Each structure stands twice: as structure tokens, then as C-alpha cells.
Amino acid sequence: MRLLRSTDLALRVLMRLAVTGENPQVTPTTRAVAAAMEVPYTHAAKVVAELQHMGLLETRRGRGGGLALTGAGRAASVGAVVRAFEGEGDVADCEGGAAPCPLSSACRLRGALRRAQEAFCRSLDPLTLADLVTEPTGPLLLGIPVRA
Template identity: 80%
Template sequence: MRIIYASLMRLLRSTDLALRVLMRLAVAGETTPTTREVAAAMEVPYTHAAKVVAELQHLGLLEARRGRGGGLTLTGKGRSASVGGIVRTFEGDGDVVDCEGATPCPLNSGCRLRGALRRAQEAFFASLDPITVADVVAEPTGPLLLSISRGPVAAD
């Protein structure tokens, strides 16, 4: 049996980035940062941020406008989106363990571990379902996000 995730609680980088992008946009106010600016503020490669932003846009959680006056904005759907739903979408519906891989597990026909791990994974997702993006940026997180995402203040 080959373990796919190191832990049930360990998220893929794209899931982590998606949540951080949504949180950053939830506190953006009137500003509309670009994907490049968000990537720089989060210290992640632009290509990774662009891929995540495209998926979030496809899901209707944010809007991305190009050109002068463009940028990223959180939609109403994005603000009220369930963190559990977002995590499920980005993590996919794969099993925690790969029992069917190139070398199938010899216990596959009678193993009870796979089901137990699947139930634990679903319990993890379910515990995040009632939490929204708006919830996770409430004080003290929102003001803290704003303070770290502004970058250094220019000298006069």
C-alpha cells in the first residue's frame, strides 16, 4: 500500500495558495491587485498563482480583469464560499492511499484501513464546510493580512 498524502491534514500547495489568494482578496477593499502582485506578495511563482487564479475564476469565486484598471476581485460567491468546498475541489476526490497502483496492495480485497482513512478524510473536509472565506478573514486575521500584504512603505 502506497500512501499518497503524508498526512490527512496536509494540503496540496495549490489548495493552500487558493485559500491564501481568496483571503487576500477578501481584505483588498477597493484595490484590485493583479495576479503578479498577489504572487509577489505571497512569494510564490507567478505561473503557480496564475494557474490557481484561473481555477478560482472558473469556479466563480473571483473575477479577473485584464488591462488598465484590471486586477482581481473577490465575488460574492467567493466571500461566502465554504472552505471545505474549496479544499475538496482543489484536493480532488482521490483516496488517501493508493491500493490499486502499479503494485496493487495484497490486502486490497479484505483491508479495512482504506475505508477508515476515507472516512477520516471526509470528516476533515466536513469540519471545514461551515467555515466561509469571510469567516477566516475576520479579526484579527484580516487586519494582519492587510499589514503583511502592503509591503514596505516608500520613504518620502
């Protein structure tokens, strides 16, 4: 299974904020996070907006503003974040393209792939951001320069 770019970025943003959250003086901006993660600002802004909508992070404008994890963000299940960004769609695009798959009415693969996708997310459910940023990941994340 391959994650969408937005899912990958959401997890990386949350992980970065989880380690900087230990220092309240460091509140990176969306632009700074985008630069540190080497992604377009517009892409990072969409992901940050969705994470804010989900209640996982808060944004503050103006002097001293930036991004910070909420309590819900610190306790968030990685599986729940992946589900939210990946959506309810099927792994295989059985109805897309010029001609839909002729097996779509009796295909067993589609259901098997859906079950595998859910098993993948279920395996991530017990993980929290805190689990992801323990040694050696946390110190490595702190080494990525992000300027407020």
C-alpha cells in the first residue's frame, strides 16, 4: 500500500510538532515547515488546514504565531490520521478509466484489498505521535532546521 503525499506530509508535520512542542518558544510557521520538509507551501498549507480542522493542531497568526499540537494531536492515533487522509476510497480503481473493470460486479479482489487496507490501518491504531518520536527519531527531527 502506498500513502498519499498528503498523508505522508501530515504525519511528518505532526511528528515535527511533537518534538518541537516540548519547547514552547519554538512555534514554526507553515511556510517554515514546508521549507524544512521540502514540499510546496500550498501543499503544506492544505495539510495544515486539514489537521487544524481535525483538531490536531492549532495555528496562531501574527508575532509569536505559528503551529502547535493540541492535546488531541499529542494523543492522536496514527491509524486514525491515516484513515482521515486516505479517505474511504478503494485501493484499486475498479470503476475508473475509460472502461470500468468487467469483473467489478463479481470481483473478490476488491474486498480482499479493502480488508488488507483496514488491517494496515488497524496495525497503526495503537501508535501515537509520542511513540513515533522516541529515540532515535525525535533527536533526528530536531536536527531538521525549522525557523519560527
